Amino acid sequence: MEHIGVRETVKFLGLTFNWETLCMTWLAMAIVIIISCLAVRSLKVIPSGWQNFIEIVVVWLQGQIDNMMGKRGKMFEPFIVSLFLFLLTSNLLGLIPFLESPTNDLNTTLGLALLVVAMVHIFGLYFKRGHYIAHFFQPFAPFVIINMIEEIAKPITLAFRLFGNILAGEILIIVLLHLIPIWMPIPSVVWLAFSIFISCVHAVIFTMLSMAYLGNAVRE
């Protein structure tokens, strides 16, 4: 029980890194890249195997991006697709014994959330310039406070929602295995199944919210 949440750290150039998180991130990246390689190894007009999976993801996200972000969303498609595939793989990785999700570390989720929010502001300013700054003062100037709180809340909610759900799922698996004798595996199996669902749902939620934030900033 004590080991939950305790991070194994390494020091490098005077900076502290959570070693396990990094390893798991690289593993997740490797899995995503391998799946992509398998999918695009022999691209055919009539799809088969992993190509189906990648195509489903790409087509579905393209549809969502078209709806939420308009014409300019096209340039964000690779980013959004990568984000979804990485989060899905990361979330599911923690359900495999002896592995953990990179997303059960706040550093990962907050990093991604801040990246998304930074992109929102950068591309918002790039595409809309003065209008983008002006929209913080809508409907009238004092609202800038509320709007600022909202802007700050965006990355925090995005990061903590994912982090909390994934970490909670993993903790509960361990807790259930400790609480209930080994010959009664049904609760942990049920929870495992639910965790698979949660993993998928939170990958979708994070991706969708990123899309929505980016869409607000870049849509004509």
Next chain:
Amino acid sequence: MIEINATMIAQVLNFLILAAILRALAYQPVARLLKQRSDKIRDTIDKAEADKRAAEETLAQYKSQLADAQRRAQEIVDKAEITARQEREVLVAETKKEIDRMKQNAQLEIQNERNRAFEQMQKEIVSLSLAAAEKVVAKNLSSKENDKLVNDFIAGLNKNMFSDIK
């Protein structure tokens, strides 16, 4: 448990690297393929529609040609019928004329034959009558009385015996 350190920056970099790799490795080929496929489907549908239009046009053309051909065939048949009728009428008229002509000829010939027969008979009757008269009289009469006898005889014949021939 909640401890933010340099891992965050590393994770952002990791993700950016992953996004760059995926963009080059998977996204672009897949997006290209998807575009290719949608183009192909659109082309195929367009082509199918064009083909259908062309087929309909050809069918309409064939139908009109067929109708034209039928109309012309009917015209030819009608014309042929008319020609045949006309020819038949001409033939019939000619035949009638021919028959008439033949009838006239026949009547003429019959008339001629009868006249000739009548003349011949007249001659024979004269000689027969003479012979008979010579035998009956059996004595010499004056040629004047002789002629008178013969003429009377002939006149009698004409009146009584051959009245129905002419």
